[in-house]
Each structure stands twice: as C-alpha cells, then as structure tokens.
Amino acid sequence: MSQANLKKTFLNKSEIKAMDVEHKRKLSFNIGKYNEVVVKGKQQFSDLDNARKKAKNIKWKTMENLDQYLVEFEQNFIRNGGKVIWANDALEANEAVLEICKAHNAVQVVKSKSMVTEEIHLNDFLEQHQIESVETDLGEYIQQLDGEAPYHIVTPAMHKSKEDVARLFHQKLGVEPNLSPSELTLVARRNLRAKYTTAGIGVTGGNFLLADIGGVCVTENEGNGRLTTAFPKVHIAIVGIEKMIPSVDDLNLFWPLLATYGTGQNVTVYNTIFTGPRKKNEPDGPEEMYIILLDNGRTNLLKDPQIRESAYCIRCGSCLNACPVYKNIGGHTYGATYSGPIGSVITPHLKDFGEFKHLSYASTLCGNCTEVCPLKINIHSMLHYNRTLAVKKHETDFTENTAWRMWKLAMTNRKLMDIAGAGIKTKVVNKIFKDSWGKRRDDLSFHRSFKQLWKEYKNVD
Ligand code: SF4
Known part of the structure; x- marks a missing residue:
C-alpha cells in the first residue's frame, strides 16, 4: 500500500473507531481495571523513582555497548550448548525457523506469546509452508481463532468482552454458547494440552537476554511458555537484539x-531463564535450543542518538x-x-519512514506516555523528533507545506494580517479547515482580533 493510502486508511479507521461507543466501553473497562491494579503494584518499590532511573541507566549502558554485550551473550549461550543464529530481517528469521522445522521433520509448532514473531509474521510464513503454528497464550489463542493480530502488546484480546469470546468459541469450536470465562479457559486448555505433546518445535520470544550467563528470560502468567519449551524436542527463541541486559542480577529490578x-503484579507468575538445551542428567527440556537474534530495523533506532532511547523499551504496554x-x-x-x-515512535524506523511517518502525528504530545513509562523513555519528544525528521527529509506533502508557508507569512507580517477583515479571515480559515477541524466543531470566529482586544483592554486607540 502506498504512503498516501496507508495514511488514508489510518485516518478512516481512526474515525470509525473513535465513534464506536461499544469499542470505547470495552477498552475503558479493561484499562480501568489496569489502572486500579497498577497503583497497588507500584507500592512494592520503596523508591520507585530511583528504581526507574536505575533501570534506564542500565539500558543506556547496554545500548551504548550493545556490540560487546551481544558477543558476550553469544559466547556464553554457545558454551551452554545452544546455537545462535543472527537474522538481519524478517525473512532471514523465518527461513531459519523453516530450516530447523525441515531438519526435524516438524509439521507442527507450538508458540508462546511473542511480539517479535508477530512482527516477522511467522505464523503466516509457516502456514505457507504447510506447518501449523499454534498460539498457546490464551489471548493470542483467541486472536488466532478470530484471524486477528494482537490488539495490544500485553493483552492481545483487550478489545473483546467475555461475551465476544464466548460467541467466538461457539462459532469456531462448536462449544455451547454463553460459556463463562472459566469454562472458556478450560476449553482452550483442553485443546492446547494435546498440541504440546505432538508439536515438534516450541517457539518463544524473550523478555530479556542476559549477557553474563547467556540466558533468555520468558515471563508469562499461564504456564504455557513452560509447556511450550518442556515437551517439544527443539526450542527456538526469537528475540530482538535490544532486549539485552548485562547480568542475571539485573532481573531483580527488571x-x-x-x-x-505491564499488569500491576508484583512479579509475573512464571519467570523462566533458559540457558540452552537439556543437560546430561536433566530429566526434561529440549534436546536442542536455538536463539535467533533479530535486527529487522533495530540498528536504525540505535544509529540515531535522538531516537536510540526507544530501544530501551521493555514492552510493558503502559x-x-x-x-x-x-x-x-x-x-x-x-x-x-x-x-x-x-x-x-519506532515503526517508521523499523519499517519505511516515509510510509509510516503519519503515525508520529497520532499524538496530542501531552506527555502522559513519558510520564507512565517505567524506563522514563522520552516518548513524546521522540514523536516530535519524528515530525521534525519528516520535514527535514522533505516527507511532508504539498498541502501541509503550503499551509505552513502561508501561516509563517501571515504570522511574521503584521500588515498582511491586517489586510483581511475579520469576516474574510473567518470565511477563509473555515473553508480551509472544513474537512479537518470543521467536521465536528462549530466554525471558528475571528470577529475581533487580538490587536483589537488588546487595544480595548488597554483602552487606547
Ligand atoms: S515505551 Fe515505556 S511504557 Fe511504552 S511499552 Fe515501552 S517500556 Fe512500556
């Protein structure tokens, strides 16, 4: 799709969703619950501000020396018996997974929740090669059943009510309609249990990479990540290179x-560190473990000092x-x-800047994102930076350029501003902004200028 079409689609969809009262109700309900619990979770920190600063500092140090940490990680992971694959882009990562599947005659893969595998569209790729890829996280399982991508980086089915899920299960799995959430969970559990034992390969993402021990951390609440890695003979973890932290000791903070x-918990229910395949004398775990270290545009984030901080993100969704x-x-x-x-912030840099730069305008720049980020990532400033970059790269369109030129001309020339009377100004401005500002608002009115108001205020001619 061209840039103009992507932007148009974005604006059209935004308009529809913003007017969808039911959608807003579901999101408000789920975000409201999150807001309640996150306050409690924060109470576990004796000095939260200091914890956030410390975490940011660790990520700063890691990203500034990522080349060294990656090599350290690779050496340690190989020493543990694991195999490391470097993937420059989505295709390289997908082909590496396919090759491993073929080598093990695997026609079925079980997957725990991973945004990176969404990013590279692994499920679609495997399906094209007649390999079934089954999502085992409940939210992801629901989304896969519905043929939809995740709605949120932490809660993939956030936009669905329990009634929506019951309806979906009824349609797709033929179970009774109107099942309760616990009954629906049992249905998913029953269907998934069988898959763990038949799948040849288990695929996970990774929340953190630990350089000092060559470990991959997977954090989850359902235990599906552990089942995904315990039964299949091969475990593949696909992780973005920016997930690195220096040491296992840093986990007590991260x-x-x-x-x-992410969810207002003190600690997530299941936290696992994988340090390679099953060792001699160990009763379970995969016989082989691969880690695919993915770039896919991340070095674009790292090479620009103005945007590098975005690579500190731990994908909490806050x-x-x-x-x-x-x-x-x-x-x-x-x-x-x-x-x-x-x-x-990151999509224009991970993908095509020209095609996705319009996303950086989807913000009021209120700064609330920066305020709530555990890493204190300066998100709203980077959104602003992307907009500046779009101008510098001449990626803005004719209408925007003309509008700003006219605005600048008028704002820097008092006489020019005074030429047009209040009536003409009102007409011209309302005509120009008819389709944007004017769609849902009353017309703007310039019956009295600031100059006139000031004179009246000062009581001068
Ligand atoms: S930018 Fe910050 S708040 Fe947003 S997902 Fe990443 S870590 Fe969480």
Missing part, C-alpha cells in the same frame, strides 16, 4: 518493573494504556505490530 507496569489516542482508536488502527505511542 522483573518487578515489567510486572508492575504507554498504550495511558494514551488518549490509543484509548480512542484502538490497536489495529495503527496498521503496525507495535501500536500506541512507542509503536508510533
């Missing part, structure tokens, strides 16, 4: 921060929940894997 800002735009237009509208404020 695990609670992620849990609190900025999405706080964003007035996300709360109105929802996740799918963005047309990208990563939605909300951080998605709008």
Whole structure:
C-alpha cells in the first residue's frame, strides 16, 4: 500500500473507531481495571523513582555497548550448548525457523506469546509452508481463532468482552454458547494440552537476554511458555537484539518493573531463564535450543542518538494504556505490530519512514506516555523528533507545506494580517479547515482580533 493510502486508511479507521461507543466501553473497562491494579503494584518499590532511573541507566549502558554485550551473550549461550543464529530481517528469521522445522521433520509448532514473531509474521510464513503454528497464550489463542493480530502488546484480546469470546468459541469450536470465562479457559486448555505433546518445535520470544550467563528470560502468567519449551524436542527463541541486559542480577529490578507496569503484579507468575538445551542428567527440556537474534530495523533506532532511547523499551504496554489516542482508536488502527505511542515512535524506523511517518502525528504530545513509562523513555519528544525528521527529509506533502508557508507569512507580517477583515479571515480559515477541524466543531470566529482586544483592554486607540 502506498504512503498516501496507508495514511488514508489510518485516518478512516481512526474515525470509525473513535465513534464506536461499544469499542470505547470495552477498552475503558479493561484499562480501568489496569489502572486500579497498577497503583497497588507500584507500592512494592520503596523508591520507585530511583528504581526507574536505575533501570534506564542500565539500558543506556547496554545500548551504548550493545556490540560487546551481544558477543558476550553469544559466547556464553554457545558454551551452554545452544546455537545462535543472527537474522538481519524478517525473512532471514523465518527461513531459519523453516530450516530447523525441515531438519526435524516438524509439521507442527507450538508458540508462546511473542511480539517479535508477530512482527516477522511467522505464523503466516509457516502456514505457507504447510506447518501449523499454534498460539498457546490464551489471548493470542483467541486472536488466532478470530484471524486477528494482537490488539495490544500485553493483552492481545483487550478489545473483546467475555461475551465476544464466548460467541467466538461457539462459532469456531462448536462449544455451547454463553460459556463463562472459566469454562472458556478450560476449553482452550483442553485443546492446547494435546498440541504440546505432538508439536515438534516450541517457539518463544524473550523478555530479556542476559549477557553474563547467556540466558533468555520468558515471563508469562499461564504456564504455557513452560509447556511450550518442556515437551517439544527443539526450542527456538526469537528475540530482538535490544532486549539485552548485562547480568542475571539485573532481573531483580527488571522483573518487578515489567510486572508492575505491564499488569500491576508484583512479579509475573512464571519467570523462566533458559540457558540452552537439556543437560546430561536433566530429566526434561529440549534436546536442542536455538536463539535467533533479530535486527529487522533495530540498528536504525540505535544509529540515531535522538531516537536510540526507544530501544530501551521493555514492552510493558503502559504507554498504550495511558494514551488518549490509543484509548480512542484502538490497536489495529495503527496498521503496525507495535501500536500506541512507542509503536508510533519506532515503526517508521523499523519499517519505511516515509510510509509510516503519519503515525508520529497520532499524538496530542501531552506527555502522559513519558510520564507512565517505567524506563522514563522520552516518548513524546521522540514523536516530535519524528515530525521534525519528516520535514527535514522533505516527507511532508504539498498541502501541509503550503499551509505552513502561508501561516509563517501571515504570522511574521503584521500588515498582511491586517489586510483581511475579520469576516474574510473567518470565511477563509473555515473553508480551509472544513474537512479537518470543521467536521465536528462549530466554525471558528475571528470577529475581533487580538490587536483589537488588546487595544480595548488597554483602552487606547
Ligand atoms: S515505551 Fe515505556 S511504557 Fe511504552 S511499552 Fe515501552 S517500556 Fe512500556
């Protein structure tokens, strides 16, 4: 799709969602619950501000020396018996997975929740090669049944009510309509249990990479990540290179921060560190473990000092929940894997800047995203930076350029401003902004200028 079409689609979808009262009700309900619990989660920190600063500092140090940490990680992971694959882009990562599947005659893969595998569209790729890929996280399972991408980076089915899920299960799985949430969970559990034992390969993402021990951390609440990696003979973890932290000791800070800002928990229920395949004398675990270290545009984030901070993101989803735009237009509208404020920052750099720069305008720049980010990532400034970059790269369109030129001309020339009377100004401005500002608002009125008001105020001629 061309840039103009992507932007048009985004605007059209935004308009529809923003007017969808039922959609707003569901999102408000779920985000409201999040807001309640996150306050409690934060109470576990004796000095939250300091914890956030410390975490940001660790990520700063790691990203500034990522080349060294990646090599350290690779050496340690190989020493543990694991195999490392470097993937420059989505295709390289997908082909690596396919090759491993073929080598093990695997026709079925079980997957735990992973945004990176969404980013590279692994499920579609495997399906094209006649390999079934089954989502085992409940939210992802629901989305897969519905043929939809995740709606939110932490809660994939956030936009669905329990009634929507019951209806979906009835349609797709033929179970009774109107099942309760616990009954629906049991249905999913029953269907998935069988898959763990028949799948040849288990695929996970990774919340953190640990350089000092060559470990991959997977954080989840359902235990499906552990089942995904315990039964199949091969485990493939696909992880973005920016997930690196220096040491296993840093987890005592990052695990609670992620849990609190992600779901309001003190610590997520299941936290697993994988350090390679099953060792001699170990009773379970995969016989082989691969890690695919994915770039796919991340080095674009790292090479620009103005945007590098976006690579500190631990994908907690907090900025999405706080964003007035996300709360109105929802996740799918963005047309990208990563939605909300951080998605709008990174997507133009991960993909094509020209095609996705319009996302950086999907913000009021209120700064709430920056305020709620556990890493204090300066998100709203980077959204502003992307807009500046669009101008510098001459990526703005004719209408915008002309509008700003006219505005500048008028604002820097008092006489010019005074030429047109109040009536003409009112007419011209309302005509220009008829389709944007004027669609849902009263006409703007310039019956008295600031100059006139000032004179009246000062009581001078
Ligand atoms: S930018 Fe910050 S708030 Fe947003 S998902 Fe990443 S870590 Fe969470």
